[in-house]
Amino acid sequence: MTVPTTTGAPRADRTVPPFGGFSPGLVRLEVRRLLRNRRTVIFTVLFPVFFFLIFGLNSAYASNRIGRGNESAFIMISMALYGAVLATSSGGAMVSVERLAGWSRQLRITPLQPAAYIAVKMATSLVLGLAAVLAVYVVGILSHKPSMPVELWVATGAALWVGSLLFAAFGLFVGYLLPSENVMQIIGFALMLFSFGGGLFIPLSQFSHPLRVLATYTPLYGLNQLVHYPLVQGSFAWTWVANLLAWLVIFTSGAIWRFRKDTDRV
Amino acid sequence: MKPVHDPWYAGQRPRGRTGAGMSARVPAVDLVGVRKHFGSVEAVRGIDLRIEPGEVVAFLGPNGAGKTTTIDMVLGLSAPSDGTVTVYGMPPRDAVRKGLVSAVMQSGGLLKDLTVAETVAYTAHLFTATRPPDEVMERAGITAIGSRLVGKCSGGEQQRLRFAMALLPDPELLLLDEPTQGMDVEGRRGFWAAIRRDADAGRTVVFATHYLEEADTYADRVVLVRQGEVVADGTASEIKAMAAGRTVRATLSGTDGAALRAIPGVDRVETHGSSVVVHCSDSDAVARYLLTETPAQNLEIAALGLEEAFVALTGAEPAAGGASGTAASRTRAPS
Numbered sequence: 001m002t003v004p005t006t007t008g009a010p011r012a013d014r015t016v017p018p019f020g021g022f023s024p025g026l027v028r029l030e031v032r033r034l035l036r037n038r039r040t041v042i043f044t045v046l047f048p049v050f051f052f053l054i055f056g057l058n059s060a061y062a063s064n065r066i067g068r069g070n071e072s073a074f075i076m077i078s079m080a081l082y083g084a085v086l087a088t089s090s091g092g093a094m095v096s097v098e099r100l101a102g103w104s105r106q107l108r109i110t111p112l113q114p115a116a117y118i119a120v121k122m123a124t125s126l127v128l129g130l131a132a133v134l135a136v137y138v139v140g141i142l143s144h145k146p147s148m149p150v151e152l153w154v155a156t157g158a159a160l161w162v163g164s165l166l167f168a169a170f171g172l173f174v175g176y177l178l179p180s181e182n183v184m185q186i187i188g189f190a191l192m193l194f195s196f197g198g199g200l201f202i203p204l205s206q207f208s209h210p211l212r213v214l215a216t217y218t219p220l221y222g223l224n225q226l227v228h229y230p231l232v233q234g235s236f237a238w239t240w241v242a243n244l245l246a247w248l249v250i251f252t253s254g255a256i257w258r259f260r261k262d263t264d265r266v
Numbered sequence: 267m268k269p270v271h272d273p274w275y276a277g278q279r280p281r282g283r284t285g286a287g288m289s290a291r292v293p294a295v296d297l298v299g300v301r302k303h304f305g306s307v308e309a310v311r312g313i314d315l316r317i318e319p320g321e322v323v324a325f326l327g328p329n330g331a332g333k334t335t336t337i338d339m340v341l342g343l344s345a346p347s348d349g350t351v352t353v354y355g356m357p358p359r360d361a362v363r364k365g366l367v368s369a370v371m372q373s374g375g376l377l378k379d380l381t382v383a384e385t386v387a388y389t390a391h392l393f394t395a396t397r398p399p400d401e402v403m404e405r406a407g408i409t410a411i412g413s414r415l416v417g418k419c420s421g422g423e424q425q426r427l428r429f430a431m432a433l434l435p436d437p438e439l440l441l442l443d444e445p446t447q448g449m450d451v452e453g454r455r456g457f458w459a460a461i462r463r464d465a466d467a468g469r470t471v472v473f474a475t476h477y478l479e480e481a482d483t484y485a486d487r488v489v490l491v492r493q494g495e496v497v498a499d500g501t502a503s504e505i506k507a508m509a510a511g512r513t514v515r516a517t518l519s520g521t522d523g524a525a526l527r528a529i530p531g532v533d534r535v536e537t538h539g540s541s542v543v544v545h546c547s548d549s550d551a552v553a554r555y556l557l558t559e560t561p562a563q564n565l566e567i568a569a570l571g572l573e574e575a576f577v578a579l580t581g582a583e584p585a586a587g588g589a590s591g592t593a594a595s596r597t598r599a600p601s
Contacts, residue, residue, distance in 0.1 A: 014364040017394045025391040033379055102374025106431075109341050109371075110392040111363040 020113030022120060030124040040090050043188065044128060045135045048083030052076055052136055053143075055201075062145050067232040069148025076140040077156050077228055078200040082191075083132030084164035085220065089187050091125025092171020092255075096183040099176075099262070114263050118172065125168045126161070133161050152230050160227040166244065167191075169251035170219070176258030191220075198224040219247040292355040294319045294439050294470040295340055299349035302335050302494075309335040310346070311494035317472060319438065322465045324485035324502075325474040332494040333474035334372070337443050340472075341369055354438065365393050365435030370428045370442045378417030382408055382427055385416055389431045396434040405460060406430035422453035429460065440464070442473035446480065458484055481505075512549040512569055516562040518542050529555055 017023075035041060056062065056075035064071040098104055107117060137157055140146045148156075174187055195201055198220025204212050215221060222243030229236065295317040302310040310332045317323055325333050338344045339351050342358030353361035361367045376385060386399045396402075403409045406426045411419065419427065425445060432440055442461070446454040462484060465471045475481055481488045481502065488505045490498040498505060511533065519540045526535045531548035542562075544552050549567045556562040 014366060015394045016360075016363045017392065021392050023391050026388065029380070029384060029388050029391070032384070033377070036379055098377065101377060102371070103377050105343065106371065106375030107392075108343055109362055109367075109369050110389060111365065111394075112392045 017111050020116030020119075021111050022116040026120050027123045027127065030120060031127050034091070034094075034124060034128055040128075040184075044083055044087040044090060044132045048079040048086070048132060048136050049139050051082070051201075052079040052139060055079075056140070057143055057145050063147075067234065068152060069231050070146065072143075073140075073146035073148040073152075073231060074228060076136060076146045077160065077231065078224065080133045080136040080157065081160045081164070081220075081224060081227055082195055082200050083136055084129040084160055085167040085194075086188070086191055087129040087132045088125040088164045088166075088168040089171035089174070089191060090184060091121055091128055092168045092173075093175040093183045093187050094121060094124075095172060096175035096179055097181060100179050100181065104262070108263075114259065118259070121172065122165065122168050125171070126165065129161055129164045133157055148231055155230045156227055159230070160223075163223045163227060163244075166219070166223060166248050166251060169248065169255050173251050173254040173258060176255065176262055194218055194220040197221060200224055216243065219243075219251075222247070291319065293317060293352075294321070294354060295472065296352045296355075297336070297340075297349065298351075300336070300339065300346045300351060301348040302332075302339060302344070303347050309494055310339075312349070313491075313494070313496055315489065315496065315499075317470065319470050320468055322471045322484065322486045323473075324481035324488045325472060325491060326476065326478065326481045326488055327474075327491035328476055331491045333491060334443055335494075336491075337369070337441055337472075337474055340441060341367065361439075365395075366437055367439040367441065368432040368435055368437040369440070370425070370432050370445050372443045372445075372447060375428065376416045376424055378415065380416055381412065382414050382416060382419065382423075383412035385427060386430055386434070390434055393435045397436050399434070402430045402433040405433060405464075407456065407460065421448045422450065422457070425449060425453075425457065426460075429457070433464075437469070439470045439472065442471065444474055444476070446475075446477070511545060511547050512567055514544045514546065514549050514552045514556065515564075515566040515568070516542055516556050517564045518556070518560055518562040522560075525559075526552070526555070 052075060056072050056079065062070065062072040062075075066074050095104070104117075108114075137153065171187060174190075175183055178186065180186075197215040197218030199215065200220060204215055207215060216239065222240040222245075225237070225240040226244065229240075293316045295315065297313050297315040300310055300313045300315075301308070313332075313336060325336070327333055335344070339346050340353060340358055342362055351358055354366050358367070380388065383399070383403070386403055390396045390399050400409070403412060406429045408423065408426050408430055411423060414423075416424065416427065425448075429445075440461075445461075446457055449457060458480070461471060461473075465484075473480075473485070482505075485502060488498070488500065488502050489496055490505070517540055521535070521537050521542045523535050523537065526532060526542070526544055529546070529548070529551050531551060532544060532546040534545040536543040536545075546552050553565060553567060556565060
């Protein structure tokens, strides 16, 4: 341990935190903060459950066979995906409010590195996303309607949870782009459109031909097809992967571009 | 990761003071030829400033003088357009990451949906080692409001919270940007009492203010800035000495300005219609001239207040004769 000296020299043992300042304690505090926001919790956790209860339990079609399970399971996966992407994009969009409050600037006079700050936001989003997925799946189990092999519950749940990170990038991009308290409304509306385009709410087969073609280019289309594939089986289309990767590149580079601008300016 | 109590702090830190024979040590802040422009606007126009460890320095100037811009550069929030900034001999960002320097910013920088205690805990998580959160909250006087949401705190409470956050890394250098803006008299006094205790324990403190009495009361050294330049730099008493000048006022039509300016000790002559105001160091000479050589009437002699000295030095319209320049060269500490 350094002994204080009269030269007033700075302590030699001062160190820079590892991982740019990222720590589980930060994620814990961020999650607690997120859960305090009742509106976020209602929209991301309760809404998808509510939608599942309305659309997923309808006895007119719920028990119809689809691939290795039934239609109720198909709708459950769609709703869990909807909840997960709402959660991750709201987590990402928190940067908007934080920049407005000057918090990002405050963090710049701490050891926290900008990249670690983004990592904290991503991790926080994933925790909320997990809550949204689990809520829908647990209600699904309790309702006894969705049917598919056990490993598919795990596989689809894990796939859509990890896949929802795509929308953490989307949330960050929009959050950096629009420094506004209303960013959540914009994101909610955009996700509603994306969900229709991706076929989460209505099967794309019910769209007119031009709309159906257009829908295959929207950001949730590829991800939605991929997370349903283990259940639906049948022919696999590489265009789903292409769609997912293209939007991943667009959202991530958009977020990085705005993020760089932001750190220059702060 | 829990904030660690570091036994190093247990010992008393001696007060480092500027003095002879200590010039070899690393300055807390070193600005060399620093300029900063935003587009065509020059916010800082060449500042050289060296602050030694242990000094309490007031950065005094009117709004728009470049105080915040300079502080931002010392914190590594922006890079100078020209010149160099080092903090304890290293680039500002490195000093920040090591917890050597922290700051209390003017406004903002808080999350409304965290509690006071959570905000302190959040900040503590960002550093490798900090003072215990309970201790900094105690020192900033916010222990009682720990469970309150930040959004429900008053301006003064939020400012004390910012102060607590700045104390966490036990920084060698603390920067305060107009820290008492929007506080009532009581809050202001309490805030400065806490800062002063801290400075007495040996911490280097640099604060920006446009309150002259704050600079006078709390700083060992006052750096006056105007339009992005240092116009005077000295101890508070040296700055006060600058205010020792007098004004001679008289009613006089057809003033011979050149003759007045020729009198030794005259800094500046102003005429307003039939009245004339002479700023000078030797009021007797001016009075003698006015009463004997001119038909001047209603002669008044007054001492310049601190406020006038401040206005004279930092006012938006520089005196034609460059009174500020004279004052600057008179009070700039010999180096």
